[in-house]
Amino acid sequence: MLLTIRSLTKTFPSTRALDAVDFDLAAGEVHALLGENGAGKSTLIKCLTGAYERDEGVITLDGQTVSPRSTSEAQELGIGTVYQEVNLLPNLTVAQNLTFGNEPTRFGMVDRRAQRRMAEEMLEGYGLDIDVTRDLSAYSVAIRQIIAIARAVALSGKVLILDEPTASLDAREVQTLFDVVRGLRDRGLGIVFVSHFLDQVFDLTDRVTVLRNGRKVVTERTADLDRVRLIEHMLGRALEDEVVGHAKAHDAPATKPALLTFENFGRRGHIEPFDLTVGEGEVLGLAGLLGSGRTESAELMFGLAPAQSGTASDRNGPLDLSSPRSAIAAGFGFAPEERKEDGIVADLSVRENIVLALQARRGWARPIPRAEQLRLADEYIMKLDIRTSGPEKPIGNLSGGNQQKVVLARWLAMNPRFLILDEPTRGIDVGAHAEILRLIQQVTAQGMSILVISSELDELIAVADRVIVVRDRRHVAELTGAEITTETIVRAIAAPDRDQTEVPA
Amino acid sequence: MTALRRVTPQLLTLAALVALITVFFPDFLRIELVNGRLVGPVMDILKRGAPVGLLAVGMTLVIATRGIDLSVGTTMAITGAVAAWTITQGYGLAPALALALLAGVAAGLWNGMLVAVVGIQAIVATLILMTSGRGIAQLVTEGRILTFSHDGLAFFGSGALLAIPAPALLWLATAIGVALLMRRTALGMLTEAVGVNRAASALAGVNATVLLIAVYVASGLCAALAGIVATADIRGADANNAGLWLELDAILAVVIGGNSLLGGRFSIAASVLGALIIQTVDTGILLAGFPSEYNLVIKAGLVLIILVVQSPNLALHWYALRRAIRSRRETALASAKETG
Numbered sequence: 001m002l003l004t005i006r007s008l009t010k011t012f013p014s015t016r017a018l019d020a021v022d023f024d025l026a027a028g029e030v031h032a033l034l035g036e037n038g039a040g041k042s043t044l045i046k047c048l049t050g051a052y053e054r055d056e057g058v059i060t061l062d063g064q065t066v067s068p069r070s071t072s073e074a075q076e077l078g079i080g081t082v083y084q085e086v087n088l089l090p091n092l093t094v095a096q097n098l099t100f101g102n103e104p105t106r107f108g109m110v111d112r113r114a115q116r117r118m119a120e121e122m123l124e125g126y127g128l129d130i131d132v133t134r135d136l137s138a139y140s141v142a143i144r145q146i147i148a149i150a151r152a153v154a155l156s157g158k159v160l161i162l163d164e165p166t167a168s169l170d171a172r173e174v175q176t177l178f179d180v181v182r183g184l185r186d187r188g189l190g191i192v193f194v195s196h197f198l199d200q201v202f203d204l205t206d207r208v209t210v211l212r213n214g215r216k217v218v219t220e221r222t223a224d225l226d227r228v229r230l231i232e233h234m235l236g237r238a239l240e241d242e243v244v245g246h247a248k249a250h251d252a253p254a255t256k257p258a259l260l261t262f263e264n265f266g267r268r269g270h271i272e273p274f275d276l277t278v279g280e281g282e283v284l285g286l287a288g289l290l291g292s293g294r295t296e297s298a299e300l301m302f303g304l305a306p307a308q309s310g311t312a313s314d315r316n317g318p319l320d321l322s323s324p325r326s327a328i329a330a331g332f333g334f335a336p337e338e339r340k341e342d343g344i345v346a347d348l349s350v351r352e353n354i355v356l357a358l359q360a361r362r363g364w365a366r367p368i369p370r371a372e373q374l375r376l377a378d379e380y381i382m383k384l385d386i387r388t389s390g391p392e393k394p395i396g397n398l399s400g401g402n403q404q405k406v407v408l409a410r411w412l413a414m415n416p417r418f419l420i421l422d423e424p425t426r427g428i429d430v431g432a433h434a435e436i437l438r439l440i441q442q443v444t445a446q447g448m449s450i451l452v453i454s455s456e457l458d459e460l461i462a463v464a465d466r467v468i469v470v471r472d473r474r475h476v477a478e479l480t481g482a483e484i485t486t487e488t489i490v491r492a493i494a495a496p497d498r499d500q501t502e503v504p505a
Numbered sequence: 506m507t508a509l510r511r512v513t514p515q516l517l518t519l520a521a522l523v524a525l526i527t528v529f530f531p532d533f534l535r536i537e538l539v540n541g542r543l544v545g546p547v548m549d550i551l552k553r554g555a556p557v558g559l560l561a562v563g564m565t566l567v568i569a570t571r572g573i574d575l576s577v578g579t580t581m582a583i584t585g586a587v588a589a590w591t592i593t594q595g596y597g598l599a600p601a602l603a604l605a606l607l608a609g610v611a612a613g614l615w616n617g618m619l620v621a622v623v624g625i626q627a628i629v630a631t632l633i634l635m636t637s638g639r640g641i642a643q644l645v646t647e648g649r650i651l652t653f654s655h656d657g658l659a660f661f662g663s664g665a666l667l668a669i670p671a672p673a674l675l676w677l678a679t680a681i682g683v684a685l686l687m688r689r690t691a692l693g694m695l696t697e698a699v700g701v702n703r704a705a706s707a708l709a710g711v712n713a714t715v716l717l718i719a720v721y722v723a724s725g726l727c728a729a730l731a732g733i734v735a736t737a738d739i740r741g742a743d744a745n746n747a748g749l750w751l752e753l754d755a756i757l758a759v760v761i762g763g764n765s766l767l768g769g770r771f772s773i774a775a776s777v778l779g780a781l782i783i784q785t786v787d788t789g790i791l792l793a794g795f796p797s798e799y800n801l802v803i804k805a806g807l808v809l810i811i812l813v814v815q816s817p818n819l820a821l822h823w824y825a826l827r828r829a830i831r832s833r834r835e836t837a838l839a840s841a842k843e844t845g
Contacts, residue, residue, distance in 0.1 A: 304708070328710040342708055347701045347769040352694055359691045360710035367691040410709060 002027040002190040003079075003159055008057035010043050017043040019214045020057070025159065025190040030181060032201045032222065033194045035211035036234055036290055036455050041194055044211070045161055048192075049081050050074040061158065080152030084164035088148055090137035095119035097136050098151050122154045123147070126180055142173035146180055153184060160184060161192045166200060178204050196291050198227060198494075210234055227494035234289070235457055235490065256282050256465075259449050260319075260418060262301070264310035270296040273309050274475040276468065278418060278451070281444045285464030286453040287489050293473035294453045295337055298420045301451075302334040303327040328361060333411035337422040337453070339400065343407045346396030350388050351377040353395045354409045361414065380409035385435060404436065412443065419443075422453045437463055457486050469493055508774065515762060515778035518811055522785050529793035542665040546792055548673070554784030555672035556581065556748065558777055559731040560755035561762070562680050563724030565776040566687075568759050570700040570720050571768030572620055572627035577755060579638030580612040580728035581748030585736030586645035589653050598657035606729045612638070613725025617718030635752065642744035652741035662738030672734045676777075679730060683723070684773040693771075696720065700768030758783055761811055782811065 003025040010018040018040045025031050035041050046052040048059065050068030059066055061077055068074035071081070088097045095116050096103075104114035119132040126146055136144060145165055152160055162181070166174045181204060185191055193205055201208060201222065208225060210217040210233040217233045256279030266273030271293045278284060288294045299305045301312070303321045312319045320326045324334070336342040345353055355373045362368065368376075377391035384405040388398055395406055404424060411419055421440070425433045440463050444450055454460050460467055467484050469477040469492040477492035527533045536545035560577045567574045584605040591601035612634060619630035645651075664671040687693035698706040699713045707713045731751070736742045760766065761782055762775035786807050790800050 302708075324708050325710050325712060334708060336708060341702075342704050345698045345702045345705050348694070348698055352698070356694075356698055356706070356711070357709040359694065360706075360712070362691070364690050364692045364695055367689070367694075 001025065002062065004058075004060050005044075005048075006058045006060075008044065008047060008059070009055045010047055010052060011055055017214050018047070018054075021211065021214070021216045022219075023209055023216070024219070025192060027158075027188045027190050028185055029206040030185050030191045030193050030204055032205040032208045033192055033211065034196070034201065034208060034230070034234055039211040039234075040214040041211055042163070043214075045081065045163060045192070045194065048074065048079055048159075048161065075152075075155050078156045078158030079161065080156030080159065081161040081163065082145065082148045082152050082165055088136055088144060088151070090135065090144075092136060093133050094130065094136050094139070094147060095132040097147065098122050098132070098154070100151075102155075122150050125183065126150055127176070140173070142169050142176060145169070145177060149180060149184070153189065157189070159190045159192070161194070163194045164196075165193075166195060166197060174200065196289055198230065198289075201230075202227075228490055231289070231490050231494045235455070256280050258315075260312065260314050262310065262312050265300060265307050265312060266310055267296075267300055267305055267308045270305055270473070271300060271470075272474040276475070278449050279465070280449060281447045282449050282465050283440060283444050283463050284449070284451045285460035285467040285484075286451060286470060287457065287460055287467050288470035288493060290455070292470045292493075293475075294470050295422055296473065297470065297475070298334065298422050298451065298453060301327070302332055302420060304334075325360075328357065328414070328416075331417040333357070333414055333416035333419040335404075335407045335411060335419070335421050335424060337426065339403055339407065339426075344395045344403050347394055349392045350381070350386065350395050350398070350406055351391040353406050354380055354391075354413055357410050357414050376413055380406075380413065384409055384439065401433075408436070408439065416448065418449045418451070420451045420453070423455065424452065425454070425456070425459060457489055460484075460489070461486065471495070508772075511763075511772050512775045512778055514814075515775050515782065518761075518814070519778060519782055519785065522782060522789065522807075526785070526789035526793060530789075533789075533792060538668065542668045542670070546788060548670060550781065550784045550788050551673035551677075552670040553788065554780055555676040555734050556731040556751055557754045557758055557783060558676040558780040559679055559727045559734070560724075560751055561758040561776040561780040562676075562683050562773055563720075563727030564752075564755040564759050565762070565764060565771050565773050566683075566696060566720040567627070567724045568756075568764055568766060569696050569768055569771035570717055571703075572717070572720070573631065573756065573766070574616060574721060574724045575628065575631040575752050576612060576616060576634035576638060577724060577728040577731070578748035578750060578752040579635050579642070580609055580725055581732035581735055581751065582642040582742075582744050582746075583612065583638055583645065584608045584729040584732030585747045586642040586651060586742040586744055588658065588733050589651040589736050589742035590645050592653045592655045592658050593651060598655070601658060602733065605733050606726060609725040609727075609729025609732070610722055611725070612728065613722035614718065616725070617721030620721065621714045621717035639744055642742075642747075646742050646744045648744075650741050650743045654740060658733075658737050659740050660737065661733050662736070662740070672738070675730060675734065679727065680773055680777045683727075687773065692716075697769050697771065700771075754783055755780070757808065761808070783808075 001024050005021065005023040007020040007022065008018055009016070009020055021040065021044060023044065033041050033044065043052065047054045048068075050070045050073050053069065061079070066077050068077055068079065089100070092100070095118070098119040099115050104111045104118055106114070116132055123130070123132070128143065128146060130139060130143065136147065139147070149160065149162075165177060169177060181191060181193070193201070195201060205222050207219060208222050208230065209219040210230070212234065258277050259280045260278040262274065262276040264273040264275065274297070286294050286297060296305070300307050301321065303323045303326055306322045312321050319330045321330060321332070327334070340346070345356065348356075351373055354377050355368055359368055374391060380386065381388060381391060386405045386409070387402050395403055398406070408424070424436050437459065440450055440452065452460065452463060461484055464484060465480070467479045467489060468475050469479065469489060471493055476495070479488055479492070523533065533546050536543050536547060538544075564574055564577065587608045588601045588605040591604050592598070616631050616634060619625045619633070620627050661671055661675065666674055687696070695706070695711055695716060698711060699716050703713050732748065735747050758779035759776045761779035762772060762777070764771050764776060786804050787800075790803050791797070795803060
């Protein structure tokens with residue numbers, strides 16, 4: 001083995017990011033590292049590249065124990081990394097980028113001719129025909145990606161870590177990149193490939209390791225795996241035990257009167273046009289892997305990224321959903337995934353956070369009377385069991401689950417007819433988790449329609465009347481009634497793409 | 506009650522300054538009625554402090570949105586020049602005031618668009634007008650000091666109403682008016698929300714773009730009022746020197762007022778007290794009879810002391826220090842007992 005990791009553990013103040021993880025990388029293999037958000041992929045990589053110091057465990061490279069303390073130390077040991085956002089300097093030339101920190105000098109000055117020669121040598125065998133004296137910014141992301149790989153290989157030369165290298169490439173560029181990676185594998189490098197595009201994993205890699213919640217789930221040869229098993233590993237549900245724990249009776253398929261209709265609703269680079277009908281008092285689930293187009297669908301419906309095609313309408317005709325404000329005017333609400341960045345207003349009090357949307361709708365000239373604000377705050381603090389010392393406490397001082405409840409309260413106070421919840425239970429404790437699910441059932445019983453986006457299939461099965469499955473930025477399946485089981489969802493997510501050659505957005 | 510607690514540090518600072526100056530200049534607090542108007546060092550501070558006080562009102566709002574407006578000094582020069590030009594062209598007082606205020610609104614719109622729509626960082630966006638705006642003012646005055654003699658306009662600089670200097674009334678009225686507008690409507694909360702987290706506020710339906718433009722327009726309007734006062738005071742428009750560096754005093758006033766440059770919670774009363782503190786330092790140094798070449802150094806020292814004393818960190822350090830001293834004394838006492 002080129003690289004072995006034994007019982008690697010890394011703990012952060014609030015979570016155990018890696019728990020006794022084992023990982024092997026042979027010379028001449030491409031090894032995929034998979035897992036959902038927060039599974040521990042980036043932590044593992046950062047421990048390898050010296051960005052983090054591990055708490056426990058042993059890393060050996062070529063049989064010798066190593067403990068890189070910085071990226072440059074890792075590079076000297078032979079571990080190079082290329083990130084999704086290429087960290088080269090676009091305003092320098094290709095040659096300067098390739099020889100950065102290692103420039104050939106003559107009489108104390110950079111020898112430009114030698115630098116150019118050196119750069120050209122480094123790029124040999126990558127199938128690139130480019131002028132190394134031009135600025136890096138003159139070239140496409142794919143070429144920059146390959147240049148970054150060439151630099152990493154030249155500097156390190158044993159282990160190459162590719163962290164989401166294909167996220168911003170089109171299909172042809174991906175193939176070019178893969179040819180380069182295969183060439184490097186054949187030269188005997190060990191390559192770690194991180195991606196959430198499963199097609200690419202099957203296309204390129206020899207072995208797969210799946211992480212979940214900081215633990216290693218499995219390491220298998222890619223050829224022995226099928227998509228369904230792989231997704232089960234990632235989402236953590238064995239097909240056998242899915243039958244248990246249905247909180248919702250799925251026997252009555254959607255007979256609810258339609259509230260909203262989306263037709264051919266889409267935006268390039270976000271989500272392919274989709275048709276969707278939302279029933280009154282219905283809970284819609286949106287399932288899919290990370291980056292599949294779940295959040296993008298929600299952003300389109302809420303006007304955050306306005307749709308370029310199609311219409312949204314209710315009984316009275318078409319709706320304007322061109323901005324969050326117009327979506328709110330149409331009776332929509334949206335509790336976003338990134339609670340800290342897009343949800344809470346940290347320095348303001350719980351009370352102000354709750355009344356914010358309501359006040360924005362009323363306009364600045366008609367302030368909600370203080371007494372009314374306090375009544376609202378007290379009402380929702382009680383109703384949702386928000387743990388705070390009082391309504392005037394800054395929301396930033398609350399725990400994650402309570403912050404989420406305040407954001408929910410903000411929207412419930414608006415009494416929207418259609419509420420979108422993006423990962424409403426991410427990063428919150430079990431108790432609050434159950435309460436939020438109960439709340440969803442409560443408000444839909446009163447006629448509100450809800451769209452829940454979640455990575456946790458259990459959660460969707462528990463609350464959803466209907467589940468839309470998203471894959472590769474397309475709505476690919478719609479499951480109702482008894483069809484909503486972990487098995488069917490996983491199968492729909494996993495179904496191989498019929499037209500793989502299509503350009504991923 | 507909470508509002509009073511918020512401005513307590515500024516009130517204490519001001520009181521301490523007044524006490525200090527009175528030691529050097531015992532007549533500091535004396536106010537007399539001369540020719541139907543109140544005269545004295547305190548009235549002089551209220552009058553001289555008008556430009557920075559006015560600028561600080563607008564600046565507080567801009568800083569609450571996590572921005573900054575470096576162009577207000579220049580806007581003073583432009584609006585002053587516009588007012589003076591209109592008067593010298595013989596259009597009368599009302600058109601002069603209206604055009605000057607309009608120029609302030611235009612400057613604010615320009616800044617606000619650059620920040621809120623184009624997305625340029627506020628410090629860079631307002632730097633554009635700060636550096637180029639004096640050129641505009643010079644074009645208006647045709648490169649000379651544009652003097653006028655019009656008692657109506659001069660009233661805003663040297664007039665008095667109910668025995669109180671007109672500039673003092675103007676800036677007090679502006680501060681109270683804006684503060685009431687902010688707190689009696691929802692504008693204050695919405696401004697703070699946008700300053701703390703623009704993305705989340707926009708998602709909650711707050712019209713963050715319009716609100717951002719509005720605070721820069723408010724700042725431009727305050728600068729226009731300050732420009733009118735400055736021009737009226739000297740009965741002339743000096744494109745090169747009117748409002749020179751006053752944007753920095755205004756920012757300083759907001760900071761002395763305890764408002765965070767990172768946006769969010771703001772207090773106009775505290776900023777206005779900050780402006781008063783700055784003017785009291787300025788006037789106090791002169792009254793105390795220090796040679797004028799010492800002025801800036803003494804001012805710098807006083808401002809440093811004020812900021813350090815008001816720093817919440819200091820309170821924390823002081824608390825830790827006291828605890829450390831106490832525990833050391835206790836251990837010393839204990840060991841003394843043992844050995845004794």
